[in-house]
Every structure is written in C-alpha cells, then in structure tokens.
Amino acid sequence: MFRGLGAIVYKETRHIIRDPKTLFLMLAIPGIELTIFGFAVNMDIQHIPTIVYNLDGRQESRRLLDAFVNSNYFDIVGYVNSDEEMYRTIVRGTARIAIKIPPDFSDKTLTAEPAQIQVLIDGSDSSSAMQALNVSNAIGLRTSVEILGRVLGIENGLPVDVRPRVLFNPDMRTTNFMVPGLVGIILQVVIMLLTTFAIVREKEQGTLEQLMVTPVSRLGLVLGKLIPFAVIGIAETVSVILLMRLLFQVPIAGSLALLAAFTMLFLVCTLGLGLLISTFTDNQIQALQFAFLVILPSVLLSGFIFPQETMPTPIYLFGQCVPVTYYIRILRGIILRDAGFADLWFEGAVLGGMGVALLALATLRFRKTLA
C-alpha cells in the first residue's frame, strides 16, 4: 500500500538539499512577508489630514476644532477661505477631510440653538472615511451634550454612562488581531504552492510518466511527496510564530501545545489542497492561476480582513469552505483569548475533516494513468 514511500521521501529530500537557494527562500519568505505585511496591515487609522474653512473664528469654534485635533484622528494641515478651495483640496488629495464652520456657530451654541457644521469626507478611501464619519459624529454628539448640560445645569455627569471594557487585547492593537491571521494566510499560500509545484514540475519534466510505469503505489507517491513539505511547513510555522512573538510583541495567551496540534490539522488541509490543485493542472502557470482560486478567498473571505458576519449569505458560506477560515479562528482564539480545546473543538474537527477529505479526494484523482 505504501510501496515506494521511502524512495520518494529520499528523492524529495535530495531535491530540496540540492537546491539550497529554494530551501532558504522557503524558510525565509514567510518571515519576510510577515514582517512587511505585519507592519503594513494596520487599521488604526489616525492623523487623517484635515483642512478647515472657519467662517466664525471665535472661541467656541476653536474649542470645537481642538476637540477634533485632540481625538488624534485629525491633523489640521491647512486653512482655506472658500468653498471652492475646500473642495479642490480634497480632490487633489492633500486633505481627506474638510471642516466648515458657519459664521453664526458661536452665537448659536451659546443660546443652544441648532448650529450646523459641515464635514466633507473623501470617500475614495472607504476605511478612513468610515473612521472619520464615526469620530466626527461622536465629537458632535459630545459637544452637544456638553452644551446641553451647561444649559440645563447638569453637573453630575450624564444620565446614562456607558463604561465599555475591552477584554483581550485591551489596547485594541490591530497588530495583535491581524498578525495571527497573517500567520495562517502565509502558511496556506506558501505551503500550498510548494506542494503543487513539486508535483506539477514532475509532470512538466516527464518524470511523472516514468514513475507511473513503476510499481510505486499511489499512496506511497502522494505521501512521499507530502512528508518533506510537511516538515518544511512545520519549520515555517515555528519561525513565523516566533517572529510574531518577538518582533511584533504579540503575546500568546493560550496553550502552545494546543496550537501545535491544530496547526498539524491545518497543514494536512494545505498539503491536500496543493495536491488536489496539482491533479487539475499540467504546468506551473496553470497551477498558479488555479491557486488564486484558493488564495483570494483565503485573504478576503476568511475573516482575515473583513468580518464574516457582515457578508451576504452565499459569500459567507463560500468563506466557510476555506480551511484557513477555521485556522484563523483557532489562531486568534488561542493567541488572544486563551481559548482551550473545549472552545475550539469545532474548528479543529472541521479542519481535521477537511484535511482527510482533501487528501482522499486528491489521492483518488491522482491516477497512475495518463489522460
């Protein structure tokens, strides 16, 4: 059943040793990617360049602008003197936000009449636009409440005081949230591609045809190909997790042993996916195209960047078919929330099931005959 397994492992290991450059790249690239993306993927949007068109100019209006600046979300980069100029500055991209304060702002706030201020937001970058929208609304609300309080003579604080407390990752560092997800994405992409290429290359070079006329068993051939890459996958995981801990200072709250166990299940899925893709494709170019079918959903639909809860149902369900979805939940659960087996058994079971199914499917498709 496993006929030829040892020989295939021997050969694959030789290939890897014979090509130290590739081996180095295999081990270094995930780390390099994590470093680059780990710093790039930062959703704490602050210091948005802002311009001001202040027609009022008195103390009340300056107090309001201070509130904007003190929020840390807005940096005033200039003042303008006309609607036209305000609009042009945003089109040019010099500022993303423009705040226009009408001439009667101070008068109206003093008498607690409704005073309108206009905030123009550049919607071409939707995430900073969203942030600006929320923060400016909040500043408006708080300023209003202060004014109302003053008018009504309330001094003991607000009637309802919400005191939120953020559990796990109290500083709300996006790094802590994103980097564990990134670990999953990078492992998925790198190991899947390596596995696919190792097999498709043999198709391209005709060496697979030679193997097919030998008595090597399918399982021996498939496992022999996968085992060396599983070892590399484990080495990559360790290096990437170390980097996350040491460079990005993301503390690991939960059990390393549990993380290791679930990582194995995830590796099986990834290797299975790589193998499956190789059965559909004849050369490395095709394989790369095919791999994107897995890579894009892994990045976009797995909950790595966008929360899955807000996705339309069919897209959400598609996202549930990607193994990395579950692995990211596991990573965030263990690393950030100290989740245990009791909390994550479902994700683990899905990964295990997917892994076995993918490997079985790929092995069945991997025929020892041509065409």
Add this chain to the structure above:
Amino acid sequence: MTNVIEARNLTRRFGAFTAVDQVNLSIEEGDIFGFLGPNGSGKTTVIRMLCGLLRPSEGHATVLGNDVVRDSEAIKRSIGYMSQQFSLYNDLSVMENLKFYAGIYGIPWRERAKRIEEVIDIVGISPYRKQLALRLSGGWKQRLALACALIHRPRMMFLDEPTAGIDPVARRDLWNLLFDLAAQGVTFFVSTHYMDEAERCSHIGYIYFSRLIVCGTPNELKALPEVTPAGAVRLELRCARVPAAMRALNAFDYVLDATIFGDVVHVLAQEGSERRLEEDLACCGFPSATARPIPPTLEDVFVTLTRQREREAANV
C-alpha cells in the same frame, strides 16, 4: 510457449481522433521488435497502452501474460520503460537516481548495493557515478535511463525512440548493449526512425496513420509482393551527375519509381528493362550508366508502402 506481447484490435481514441486503430501484434520472447512509422502515427500511444499508462478504447492486449487493463500493476513490476525524452532527475546524481529507482522497485536492502553495481557495469557508467544527471551528455543520459529501467531485472523493455538525438557512436554502443541483453532473454520493443536500426531488429512493425500496415522479419518485409510488384524489378543505377540523371529517369515510362541514395539511384522499373535503361540514359548524356538488380532495402519497403497508402487515401 505463449507470446510475450499479444495485442488484439488494440484501439485508442482521443475524442474524435483515432490515434491507434485495430492494431494486432505478437512478439515472442527474446525478440527485438522494431516499431517504425512517421511522427504522430501512434507509436508512443501503442507503447503507453502496452505499459498500462493509457487504457485502450477498444481491443485488448497482454504483456507477459498480464492484461494491460486489469493487471497493469503486475506488468509495471516486470517491465522497464524508457520514454522519448529524458525523464530522470537532472538535479540528482547518477548514483542517487539509481538508488531512487532501486527503492521504487522494492529491491531488498541487502541486494540493493550489489544490484546497483551490476547495472552500472552493464551500461558502463561507473566513471560518472557522482555526476549530476544534468551534466551527462545525451548518450550517457540514455545509458543512465537504461540502467534505471534495468534495475529490477525486467523481462521486457519498452524503449521509445531511445537513440533520438544522440551521436552515431553512442547509438552503436546502445544497440550493442541491447543485443547483449536480448541474448540473456530480455525482449525489446523499440520505436525508432532510423532504418539502420530497423535492419538490426529481429522483427519489425510499420505503423502509418494509426494502422499497423506490416509486421514481420526484415527479410519477410523485403519479400512482400507490394514492395516489388509483379513484373517489376529493383535496380541500382550507377552514373555520373546523379541528380540530373534522376530528372531524366522520371521521363521514361517504364520507370515506376526512383530515389537517390548517395551516389546511386534506386530504380523500380519494369522487368527486363535494365539494358534499355542504360541505353536511354546514354542517349540523354549519361554514357557510363550501369544498372544491376538489387533486393529492396527497408527504406524502399517503407517508402513504397507509405506511397501506396497515400495513393489509396487520395483515391477514396
């Protein structure tokens, strides 16, 4: 004694295209079977079916008594296969390639080193054992491929154009090796384009446009009536200015066919026209032309058969 290979109505279609059409073959133990035919005529497809790599669309075949569909794994254990292009690992050394195939064929550990030395001796690749396969010349690559294919002592070897693109000396050496192995009882199935190689085979099959047209020993093929039709004779014509003479020949109505072979022309002409040919040529300005009857060469056989088929196809 049953035949090593028996194929009955072996057919393979790829979509609407029939790559191999109703091929029947019998090959006996110890034969060197030369498989000839133009490119794209189905040679490789036949070999792949016999090795269990492709399923026949119709018909069936046995190799060493095993059915190519049901018992393909049993076939794979007892045959060696060398494909058209070099298909060993360029980034592994000669020794590593051999060790790998010894492992794949499950040579027991105790015998492995000894067997590897044996095949190294057979093909004589000893000086290169540490060399990467990538750095071997074409001829040595073929020897390494042969060594890998021999590691499990196969009784049957399939070689798909083993000498394509290697130099004449290496070609001769490889054939001598095949004869040595054939003498030890290994049966060979070799596809080739080279007529000199075909002459060295014990049996030959000629496949043209998916159909096996003829099959037999070289002498049987040369004696085929289609090759030298009744009332015709094959002549070797020696004369000066061969290409010019060739043009003159084609104008004579008793000349059925003419082909240049170096400094001579092979002519298929009506019986008893030798003297007439010499005289007519003398009139045309080739005074020293001499014609003598010769048996057909294998090239004559295949050219004649191919032309006949083309004419038949054109008339249909």
